Amino acid sequence: MSMNMTLMMVGKTRTPTTxxxxxxxxxxxxAAAIVLVAGLGAQTPQRIVSVIPAVTEILxxxxxxxEVVGVGSYDQFPPEIxxxxxxxxxxxxxxxxxxxxxxxxVVPYATQVDLVAxxxxxxxxxxxxxxxxxxxxxxxxxxxxxxxxxxxxxxDVARGIEAxxxxxxxxxxxxxxxxxLLVIAREPGSLRNLFASGGSGFQHxxxxxxxxxxxxxxSVSRAAQVTTETILQAAPDVVLxxxxxxxxxxxxxxxxxxxxxxxxxxxxxxxxRVVFLTGNDLVxxxxxxxQGVTRFAGALHPDVALPTR
Amino acid sequence: MTDRPGPDASPAAHPPVPAGAxxxxxxxxxxxxTFTLAGFGGLALVSLxxxxxxxxxxxxxxxxxxxxxxxxxxxxxxxxxxxRLPRALAGMLVGASLAVAGVVFQALLRxxxxxxFTLGVSAGASLGAMxxxxxxxxxxxxGVPAVPVASLIGSLAAAGIVYAMATLRRRGLSTTVLLxxxxxxxxxxxAIIMFVQYSADFAQxxxxxxxxxxxxxxxxxxxxxxxxxxxxxxxxxxxxxxxxLNLLTLGxxxxxxxGVDVLRTQRVAFxxxxxxxxxAVSLAxxxxxxxxxIPHLVRLLVGADHRIVMPASACLGAAFLVACDVVARxxxxxxxxxxxxxxxxxxxxxxxxLLMRRP
Amino acid sequence: xxxxxxxxxxxxxxxxxxxxxxxLVAGGVLGILGPNGSGKTTLLRLLGGLLRPQSGRIxxxxxxxxxxxxxxxxxxxxxxxxxxxxxxxxxVLEIALMGRYPHLRAFEVEGPEDIALAxxxxxxxxxxxxxxxxxxxxxxxxxxxxxxxxxxxxxxxxAVDAADTSDGQAEVLLLDEPTASLDLGYQLDVTATLRRxxxxxxxxxxxxxxxxxxxxxxxxxxxxxxxxxxxAAGPIGDVLRPDTVRALYDVDAAVERHEAAGxxxxxxxxxxxxxxxxxxxxx
Numbered sequence: 001m002s003m004n005m006t007l008m009m010v011g012k013t014r015t016p017t018t019x020x021x022x023x024x025x026x027x028x029x030x031a032a033a034i035v036l037v038a039g040l041g042a043q044t045p046q047r048i049v050s051v052i053p054a055v056t057e058i059l060x061x062x063x064x065x066x067e068v069v070g071v072g073s074y075d076q077f078p079p080e081i082x083x084x085x086x087x088x089x090x091x092x093x094x095x096x097x098x099x100x101x102x103x104x105x106v107v108p109y110a111t112q113v114d115l116v117a118x119x120x121x122x123x124x125x126x127x128x129x130x131x132x133x134x135x136x137x138x139x140x141x142x143x144x145x146x147x148x149x150x151x152x153x154x155x156d157v158a159r160g161i162e163a164x165x166x167x168x169x170x171x172x173x174x175x176x177x178x179x180x181l182l183v184i185a186r187e188p189g190s191l192r193n194l195f196a197s198g199g200s201g202f203q204h205x206x207x208x209x210x211x212x213x214x215x216x217x218x219s220v221s222r223a224a225q226v227t228t229e230t231i232l233q234a235a236p237d238v239v240l241x242x243x244x245x246x247x248x249x250x251x252x253x254x255x256x257x258x259x260x261x262x263x264x265x266x267x268x269x270x271x272x273r274v275v276f277l278t279g280n281d282l283v284x285x286x287x288x289x290x291q292g293v294t295r296f297a298g299a300l301h302p303d304v305a306l307p308t309r
Numbered sequence: 310m311t312d313r314p315g316p317d318a319s320p321a322a323h324p325p326v327p328a329g330a331x332x333x334x335x336x337x338x339x340x341x342x343t344f345t346l347a348g349f350g351g352l353a354l355v356s357l358x359x360x361x362x363x364x365x366x367x368x369x370x371x372x373x374x375x376x377x378x379x380x381x382x383x384x385x386x387x388x389x390x391x392x393r394l395p396r397a398l399a400g401m402l403v404g405a406s407l408a409v410a411g412v413v414f415q416a417l418l419r420x421x422x423x424x425x426f427t428l429g430v431s432a433g434a435s436l437g438a439m440x441x442x443x444x445x446x447x448x449x450x451x452g453v454p455a456v457p458v459a460s461l462i463g464s465l466a467a468a469g470i471v472y473a474m475a476t477l478r479r480r481g482l483s484t485t486v487l488l489x490x491x492x493x494x495x496x497x498x499x500a501i502i503m504f505v506q507y508s509a510d511f512a513q514x515x516x517x518x519x520x521x522x523x524x525x526x527x528x529x530x531x532x533x534x535x536x537x538x539x540x541x542x543x544x545x546x547x548x549x550x551x552x553x554l555n556l557l558t559l560g561x562x563x564x565x566x567x568g569v570d571v572l573r574t575q576r577v578a579f580x581x582x583x584x585x586x587x588x589a590v591s592l593a594x595x596x597x598x599x600x601x602x603i604p605h606l607v608r609l610l611v612g613a614d615h616r617i618v619m620p621a622s623a624c625l626g627a628a629f630l631v632a633c634d635v636v637a638r639x640x641x642x643x644x645x646x647x648x649x650x651x652x653x654x655x656x657x658x659x660x661x662x663l664l665m666r667r668p
Numbered sequence: 669x670x671x672x673x674x675x676x677x678x679x680x681x682x683x684x685x686x687x688x689x690x691x692l693v694a695g696g697v698l699g700i701l702g703p704n705g706s707g708k709t710t711l712l713r714l715l716g717g718l719l720r721p722q723s724g725r726i727x728x729x730x731x732x733x734x735x736x737x738x739x740x741x742x743x744x745x746x747x748x749x750x751x752x753x754x755x756x757x758x759x760v761l762e763i764a765l766m767g768r769y770p771h772l773r774a775f776e777v778e779g780p781e782d783i784a785l786a787x788x789x790x791x792x793x794x795x796x797x798x799x800x801x802x803x804x805x806x807x808x809x810x811x812x813x814x815x816x817x818x819x820x821x822x823x824x825x826x827a828v829d830a831a832d833t834s835d836g837q838a839e840v841l842l843l844d845e846p847t848a849s850l851d852l853g854y855q856l857d858v859t860a861t862l863r864r865x866x867x868x869x870x871x872x873x874x875x876x877x878x879x880x881x882x883x884x885x886x887x888x889x890x891x892x893x894x895x896x897x898x899x900a901a902g903p904i905g906d907v908l909r910p911d912t913v914r915a916l917y918d919v920d921a922a923v924e925r926h927e928a929a930g931x932x933x934x935x936x937x938x939x940x941x942x943x944x945x946x947x948x949x950x951x
Contacts, residue, residue, distance in 0.1 A: 189454030228528040229392035568738035613756035
């Protein structure tokens with residue numbers, strides 16, 4: 001089974017409202033590309049500033065790492081960025097630092113409208129980016145490759161990811177898909193203010209590729225606050241929790257898992273299938289997505305031998 | 310003593326009675342108190358009984374109370390006893406606490422615009438919650454998770470600071486200083502909150518913003534039991550206040566001349582209202598509007614006597630919040646709306662309408 | 669019955685009263701007269717037991733105020749402040765009933781007797797018809813009379829209480845500038861009410877005021893207070909003279925008995941010394 005087919009399947013499971021976002025992103029990207037072509041010609045950038053962790057990871061993966069001169073304050077991967085200048089984050093980009101780095105390409109997030117306007121006034125070329133679905137990750141990789149003059153490496157990376165994802169999908173194919181509650185945030189130590197992945201977005205796609213079925217498939221949003229009652233009613237076979245940020249000790253993880261004992265009727269709780277995963281690879285839609293999907297698949301299908309790279 | 314009416318003397322026997330004063334209209338405070346409490350208490354009771362029956366999932370009451378089905382297998386019973394009943398109880402506790410705390414703060418500050426959050430208690434609670442969510446401080450105490458513990462500590466710290474400021478400079482308690490210190494502390498804590506949010510990552514910021522909107526989904530009785538002792542102490546203290554608060558509205562001297570220990574009353578009022586607010590906010594986040602709408606609504610309905618206003622506000626606050634929570638969890642199910650949005654959206658216009666129709 | 673002996677008081681080492689002594693006889697009306705800032709209100713608060721003198725003694729029927737429990741004191745002595753602004757909307761009857769609070773035990777609510785006593789107190793100040801009205805909507809004069817009624821209802825005894833309290837103890841009303849914020853008509857209403865209370869109930873009163881004509885209409889004895897010291901004290905006919913008025917206010921005035929009013933009147937004529945505002949403050 002080819003990767004394209006897999007992604008089409010992913011696409012089919014999505015509700016019809018989501019292409020709006022993805023389409024908008026593509027349009028923005030297209031618009032930015034047209035502006036760039038018109039204004040400056042298709043010059044290959046030599047000094048790139050990346051504001052968003054996923055983009056930084058993509059740039060390094062496609063061999064554009066040596067051209068990156070500044071990265072976002074929350075970026076942690078790959079290790080090579082340790083000594084690069086930091087230019088703020090999603091809500092507080094530092095325009096002065098960015099301009100002082102004399103970039104010839106900046107990759108901001110689509111919602112950073114002020115930053116985009118200021119950089120536009122400064123005449124700095126832009127590539128606008130926004131999170132979307134899993135297939136958007138591959139599109140972004142290829143587009144960034146074209147834009148930075150690393151098209152061939154980008155194509156290799158994208159094909160590699162497609163192949164790896166296809167291999168995982170192959171490994172779990174034929175298995176019953178456990179109905180899974182994918183928890184993306186909640187208050188520490190309790191089940192309060194719990195947010196779960198809805199029926200769209202790259203985390204929902206990761207869950208499907210890893211051989212799971214989202215209990216909130218029908219929900220249109222990417223993240224939804226769900227109540228205790230909704231969870232009880234959904235009765236998931238597996239509870240999969242992802243937490244980015246600081247690593248938790250095994251004791252802390254055990255304590256967070258134990259919180260679910262409050263809902264003893266959940267099949268996931270009764271069968272001891274509450275899994276708590278930490279790490280940024282689970283929440284950043286970049287090249288490490290394969291790693292994330294592998295970890296999801298391992299949690300959902302512990303008896304399956306997964307391909308290793 | 311002959312010129313004063315004895316217990317059996319009819320008012321007409323009293324010499325300087327002008328025309329009209331001889332009528333014996335029935336006015337019994339005890340009866341008023343009984344009727345009002347029966348009415349408002351009934352409302353609260355109905356809300357507690359009805360709310361667990363309403364929800365996005367249809368549940369069969371027969372199954373909920375069927376002893377033949379083990380609890381661990383009985384989803385209907387679990388939805389009833391884990392998801393809905395605790396929510397309704399938490400709503401009652403929080404609604405009653407915030408409403409009475411609003412009454413007490415308004416009387417203490419002699420300011421009808423005061424709310425339970427005016428003196429910085431909620432800002433302190435928010436800061437505490439935010440610090441735990443952002444920095445993951447391990448503050449869990451005896452099985453109570455870290456966020457409520459930290460928000461309670463934050464609220465009591467804020468109350469302590471405001472109280473110290475209002476009493477430090479001179480003997481007695483200056484309500485003006487109390488108000489100014491509270492408002493200042495509110496903005497000061499808000500600034501720290503913004504600073505903490507600024508240095509938090511996106512997911513944490515989102516979590517804290519959501520906490521600030523208030524939420525009653527306590528998923529079990531344990532958080533309620535944890536908040537109960539503090540709330541209990543606060544309500545016992547509330548019970549000693551009504552008469553003194555009535556007299557305090559006449560002024561400090563008038564109250565003191567009628568045997569009220571003004572400073573002690575102010576202390577008890579401040580402490581109990583802060584305690585109730587802190588416990589409520591640590592249980593459900595800072596749910597707005599109840600602390601101002603309910604007391605005024607009750608006063609419009611039953612007058613200003615705190616002996617009636619306080620229990621009536623407790624009952625109406627409880628019923629109102631439970632009702633708002635039903636809307637919050639069913640209106641857009643399975644997604645939950647912030648209950649603070651519902652309290653403001655329903656309470657606000659209703660309150661304005663009441664103000665407009667007042668003669 | 670209410671006796672002040674060498675009373676001295678200071679707020680934060682700022683002396684307000686120096687060795688003030690006087691005596692209120694049962695059934696008497698004592699005026700404390702003096703310009704603004706002379707210490708009248710402080711003296712009234714001392715008499716009401718709200719402040720403690722730094723030295724000297726205030727006694728009610730021979731016992732020091734300090735030794736009388738607040739609730740007991742409240743059943744014999746009541747304070748009427750200059751103005752009453754409510755933050756919340758009580759009815760007139762509710763205000764009058766607040767006078768009954770010192771008689772109630774913890775968690776006890778007013779019974780039929782208390783309500784009858786409060787209504788009788790309203791009747792005595794001519795405000796019985798207002799009992800259902802909101803206090804906030806009353807005129808200044810009506811408010812003041814309702815507050816006086818509330819004070820009077822403090823004195824009322826129920827059958828239960830009458831047994832264990834010795835009879836015949838007179839009651840004292842302490843009024844702080846009771847007419848200062850009222851216009852002429854309401855001033856007369858309040859004056860008439862107070863006079864009637866004094867003659868018909870023999871309520872003793874201490875009235876602080878800067879209004880000499882109001883004092884002349886009501887008081888049988890006066891204490892002239894200037895910068896915390898007693899300038900003169902005694903029966904009003906002896907004390908209220910052009911020279912004492914001059915000493916008190918730096919004003920030349922005519923003091924004459926007005927036939928129609930039936931009491932002394934003071935007509936201010938000219939300001940003495942330099943007429944600059946605050947000119948009298950130094951001396």
